[in-house]
Amino acid sequence: MLTIKNLHAGISEKEILKGFNLEVKAGEVHAIMGPNGSGKSTLSNVLAGKKEYEVTAGEVKFKGKDLLVMSPEDRAREGLFLAFQYPIEIPGVSNINFLKTAINEIRAYKKMQPIDAKDFLKLVKEKQALVELQVTLANRSVNEGFSGGEKKRNEIFQMAMLEPTLCILDETDSGLDIDALRIVANGVNKLRSKNRSFVVITHYQRLLDYIIPDFVHVMYDGRIVKSGAKELALELEKKGYDWVKEKLAVGSGQ
Amino acid sequence: MIATKENKATIPAQLEGEFQTLLSKTFSSEPEWLKEKRKEAFDSFCQTGLPTRKNEEYKYTDLKKIFSGNFTAVHNESHALNFIPAPIAEGSIRLVFINGWLHKDSTLSSKLPKGVLIGNLATDGLLKHADFLKKNFSSNEDALSRLNDALWTDGAFVYVPENIRLEIPVEIIHISTGKKELLSSPRHLIIAEKNSSVSIIENNISVDTFAPMIINSQTDIFSGENSNVQYYRLQNDCRNVSLISSTHVKQEKNSHFDTNTITLGNEWTRNNLRIDLEGENCESHLNGLFVTNGTAHTDNHTSVLHNKPNGQSNQLYKGILDGRSTGIFNGKIFVERDAQKTNAYQSSKNILLSDDATINTKPQLEIYADDVKCSHGSSTGKLDEDALFYLRTRGLSEDSARRLLLYAFANDVLNTIKNESLKNYLEELVNERLEK
Numbered sequence: 001m002l003t004i005k006n007l008h009a010g011i012s013e014k015e016i017l018k019g020f021n022l023e024v025k026a027g028e029v030h031a032i033m034g035p036n037g038s039g040k041s042t043l044s045n046v047l048a049g050k051k052e053y054e055v056t057a058g059e060v061k062f063k064g065k066d067l068l069v070m071s072p073e074d075r076a077r078e079g080l081f082l083a084f085q086y087p088i089e090i091p092g093v094s095n096i097n098f099l100k101t102a103i104n105e106i107r108a109y110k111k112m113q114p115i116d117a118k119d120f121l122k123l124v125k126e127k128q129a130l131v132e133l134q135v136t137l138a139n140r141s142v143n144e145g146f147s148g149g150e151k152k153r154n155e156i157f158q159m160a161m162l163e164p165t166l167c168i169l170d171e172t173d174s175g176l177d178i179d180a181l182r183i184v185a186n187g188v189n190k191l192r193s194k195n196r197s198f199v200v201i202t203h204y205q206r207l208l209d210y211i212i213p214d215f216v217h218v219m220y221d222g223r224i225v226k227s228g229a230k231e232l233a234l235e236l237e238k239k240g241y242d243w244v245k246e247k248l249a250v251g252s253g254q
Numbered sequence: 255m256i257a258t259k260e261n262k263a264t265i266p267a268q269l270e271g272e273f274q275t276l277l278s279k280t281f282s283s284e285p286e287w288l289k290e291k292r293k294e295a296f297d298s299f300c301q302t303g304l305p306t307r308k309n310e311e312y313k314y315t316d317l318k319k320i321f322s323g324n325f326t327a328v329h330n331e332s333h334a335l336n337f338i339p340a341p342i343a344e345g346s347i348r349l350v351f352i353n354g355w356l357h358k359d360s361t362l363s364s365k366l367p368k369g370v371l372i373g374n375l376a377t378d379g380l381l382k383h384a385d386f387l388k389k390n391f392s393s394n395e396d397a398l399s400r401l402n403d404a405l406w407t408d409g410a411f412v413y414v415p416e417n418i419r420l421e422i423p424v425e426i427i428h429i430s431t432g433k434k435e436l437l438s439s440p441r442h443l444i445i446a447e448k449n450s451s452v453s454i455i456e457n458n459i460s461v462d463t464f465a466p467m468i469i470n471s472q473t474d475i476f477s478g479e480n481s482n483v484q485y486y487r488l489q490n491d492c493r494n495v496s497l498i499s500s501t502h503v504k505q506e507k508n509s510h511f512d513t514n515t516i517t518l519g520n521e522w523t524r525n526n527l528r529i530d531l532e533g534e535n536c537e538s539h540l541n542g543l544f545v546t547n548g549t550a551h552t553d554n555h556t557s558v559l560h561n562k563p564n565g566q567s568n569q570l571y572k573g574i575l576d577g578r579s580t581g582i583f584n585g586k587i588f589v590e591r592d593a594q595k596t597n598a599y600q601s602s603k604n605i606l607l608s609d610d611a612t613i614n615t616k617p618q619l620e621i622y623a624d625d626v627k628c629s630h631g632s633s634t635g636k637l638d639e640d641a642l643f644y645l646r647t648r649g650l651s652e653d654s655a656r657r658l659l660l661y662a663f664a665n666d667v668l669n670t671i672k673n674e675s676l677k678n679y680l681e682e683l684v685n686e687r688l689e690k
Contacts, residue, residue: 048643048647049646050643051643071646071652072643072646073646073647073649073650073651073652081647082647084644087644088638088640088641088644090638090641090644090659090662091662092661092662092665092666093641093645093658093659097658098648098650099648101650101658102645102649102650105650105654109649142644158648162648162649
């Protein structure tokens with residue numbers, strides 16, 4: 001599904017990713033944990049195609065295709081979805097219009113007919129229920145006036161609508177209370193399938209109580225320094241990130 | 255130049271001769287009082303001449319350049335037009351003018367409520383209601399309005415008597431066309447008496463304009479006590495045309511006035527909009543949208559004069575500028591000493607799509623009352639890159655993401671339009687414009 005090899009990338013000539021490697025197979029859930037400043041958000045921005053970030057070395061293959069040469073929209077059309085850490089408010093752009101345009105542009109890319117208006121509304125209703133999003137989206141602008149929890153639920157709702165094959169969740173748990181966290185996690189769990197993979201980026205372990213990962217990776221200074229099963233997250237929670245840093249320092253003989 | 259070196263007034267050389275020709279021919283059968291008014295206005299114009307860029311009101315708009323051509327103001331000739339635009343608003347009454355003259359094919363519905371007069375100013379107005387016009391004809395201070403006072407040829411005349419709510423909108427269509435360099439001077443007069451209501455669409459377009467044209471248009475609106483007037487000014491795709499459009503509104507107490515000025519794809523436009531709130535408890539909403547590219551020039555000047563207490567005015571002007579186009583928003587708010595409890599708000603927001611586009615915005619507040627709420631705001635920026643990226647990560651192409659964002663920006667203004675069919679028409683037009 002996704003193969004990242006020796007990825008070096010940065011912003012404003014500052015290198016942040018320094019040889020990042022990751023292999024995600026279909027249906028797998030990978031958690032990437034790491035202290036602040038380890039490059040987690042840079043990774044998600046680079047994968048989504050934010051133009052301010054420059055890739056200086058390495059490659060990213062998505063379903064066998066070179067992801068890095070694609071425009072952000074083509075990445076989305078190929079099945080990549082980024083749930084933003086800070087979803088943007090877009091006044092004046094209706095949620096529903098925007099989603100319909102998105103779905104139809106993705107369908108056009110796949111040489112499919114535009115979605116039928118009735119089917120679309122049915123889909124909206126069904127997917128809204130998935131994340132218990134009760135706001136009447138039809139009359140509201142994208143994320144405008146949404147609470148923190150509603151914004152994150154709206155991200156998962158959009159994810160459900162667009163049916164991607166690779167979902168990147170960038171600190172989706174940040175700013176959520178425990179109820180909202182559970183709702184968001186439930187939504188994600190319902191979307192898990194053998195053809196859909198997840199990369200869950202988080203600072204804290206608590207999200208992983210709800211979304212059980214197949215693999216946990218620890219990111220530090222722009223690359224993965226430790227990988228393991230879901231238990232690694234608990235160990236990290238107990239010992240803190242300093243534990244990894246210390247081990248690294250010893251390992252490199254400093 | 256007929257002006258002497260001493261007064262240095264800028265007056266196009268041909269005007270004096272042409273004014274005399276107009277007086278002796280075109281205007282010869284007009285009542286004396288009107289001819290006197292014309293002469294007075296022309297003299298007054300000659301004293302000041304065209305405002306230069308030293309004049310604060312015309313700092314960014316160069317009239318000398320516009321008036322430098324070899325145009326004529328004497329041009330009463332009929333034009334065979336094979337294109338008359340379809341009605342915008344459903345079931346509207348339409349008056350069509352070409353280069354400042356009534357187009358003969360204009361047809362009016364006869365099923366008007368009793369007492370309502372809709373026709374042209376030069377014949378229907380002057381022949382049937384001369385006394386009435388004499389009483390209501392106002393002169394204006396601005397030099398260009400003075401020029402129109404002197405040279406106006408024809409235009410719409412709409413009169414709605416007391417207690418009549420005219421449900422059908424009136425469309426005033428002005429078409430510029432032809433091969434001759436012209437200065438057209440259309441003049442429209444709209445009167446809504448006490449407790450009446452009316453909705454006017456003034457639409458300026460150009461069809462086959464093969465020579466540069468100047469339109470110096472003047473519209474006067476009287477909004478009587480407790481009346482409700484909607485006035486929509488549309489300026490769409492006027493090519494080879496320099497459009498000066500001045501509107502002067504007088505509101506009596508408890509009246510409600512809504513106006514939208516929508517400028518799309520014009521080459522050169524100067525809009526003057528002046529509202530006098532002459533009675534207590536008046537409400538005015540002034541909204542504007544312009545979308546420009548190329549070397550287009552769009553200048554919106556508004557002035558709102560609060561003369562009496564409890565008035566409310568609201569202004570929202572938005573611009574989307576691409577290419578090397580320039581835009582100006584100059585909004586004046588005067589609050590007289592007597593106009594306590596005035597609530598006046600003004601906002602100008604602009605998006606620059608290119609590094610070469612320019613916008614100048616200037617709020618001007620003069621407040622002489624002490625118990626008022628007045629505020630103004632202005633913002634200019636580029637398209638929100640983060641929003642653009644967000645939409646693209648959902649599969650929208652860069653083009654449709656841009657269009658969606660720009661449309662959302664413009665829609666704030668379109669949403670204030672109360673006439674549904676006009677709103678739909680403009681939504682489509684703006685969408686089309688944003689695709690280019």
